[in-house]
Amino acid sequence: xxxxxxxxxxxxxxxxxxxxxxxxxxxxxxxxxxxxxxxxxxxxxxxxxxxxxxxxxxxxxxxxxxxxxxxxxxxxxxxxxxxxxxxxxxxxxxxxxxxxxxxxxxxxxxxxxxxxxxxxxxxxxxxxxxxx
Numbered sequence: 001x002x003x004x005x006x007x008x009x010x011x012x013x014x015x016x017x018x019x020x021x022x023x024x025x026x027x028x029x030x031x032x033x034x035x036x037x038x039x040x041x042x043x044x045x046x047x048x049x050x051x052x053x054x055x056x057x058x059x060x061x062x063x064x065x066x067x068x069x070x071x072x073x074x075x076x077x078x079x080x081x082x083x084x085x086x087x088x089x090x091x092x093x094x095x096x097x098x099x100x101x102x103x104x105x106x107x108x109x110x111x112x113x114x115x116x117x118x119x120x121x122x123x124x125x126x127x128x129x130x131x132x
Contacts, residue, residue, distance in 0.1 A: 003033045004105040006114035007042045012132055014063045021131040034068035036104040072104055079103035094119040102126050
């Protein structure tokens with residue numbers, strides 16, 4: 001595994017079938033790209049609050065079929081404690097879900113793919129790329 005996709009990248013590839021992010025994903029082998037279970041939870045929430053949950057559920061299932069979904073485990077929890085403490089000690093916290101996703105990527109030694117570089121660049125040693 002090489003990459004973990006942030007929620008905003010997943011939304012982009014679901015909404016735009018010709019997105020640059022999806023073109024990147026198609027260059028890799030199955031198993032090279034993952035999402036966190038935290039990202040899946042955010043996506044499921046978006047589906048439920050949408051104007052067409054049935055349609056969007058199908059789109060989400062299709063998008064997830066090409067991705068590994070990683071459970072948030074003990075290593076991710078330990079990384080979360082470190083990341084959140086570092087951010088708070090500098091006075092530069094980021095959103096709670098973003099902190100969880102970043103910690104999860106770090107715990108798996110994955111590059112996080114996001115369109116939210118401003119927040120994620122605050123995290124020491126987190127590898128980030130933007131595919132949009």
